[in-house]
Amino acid sequence: MDDSGEAYHFLRIPYKAIQGEIGSGNPEVQLGQPFLLAHRYESGIEHDGITAYSAVYNQFSAPEEKDAYVDQKYIRDGVLILKEVENRLVH
Numbered sequence: 001m002d003d004s005g006e007a008y009h010f011l012r013i014p015y016k017a018i019q020g021e022i023g024s025g026n027p028e029v030q031l032g033q034p035f036l037l038a039h040r041y042e043s044g045i046e047h048d049g050i051t052a053y054s055a056v057y058n059q060f061s062a063p064e065e066k067d068a069y070v071d072q073k074y075i076r077d078g079v080l081i082l083k084e085v086e087n088r089l090v091h
Contacts, residue, residue, distance in 0.1 A: 001077055007040040007068050011078045013085065036078045038068035 001009040013034045020027030 007038045009038045009074045036070045040068040
């Protein structure tokens with residue numbers, strides 16, 4: 001949803017194939033309970049300008065706080081995104 005601040009914000013919609021396989025053909029999927037989460041960056045890590053050299057050894061840094069606070073703005077945004085997903089699935 002957003003990675004422009006000090007945290008990544010995600011809307012996750014879990015799913016699983018109940019008939020067929022994901023990525024092949026036209027599987028039937030079951031959606032799980034959607035949820036919002038935020039990961040706050042580690043202190044002292046440069047997120048905009050990682051050098052190619054350091055990226056070879058450390059592609060992903062662990063979040064300082066993997067279950068960070070989710071602001072109301074992202075809750076509202078998440079609800080709007082879920083409504084759009086529902087509309088596209090139903091129609």
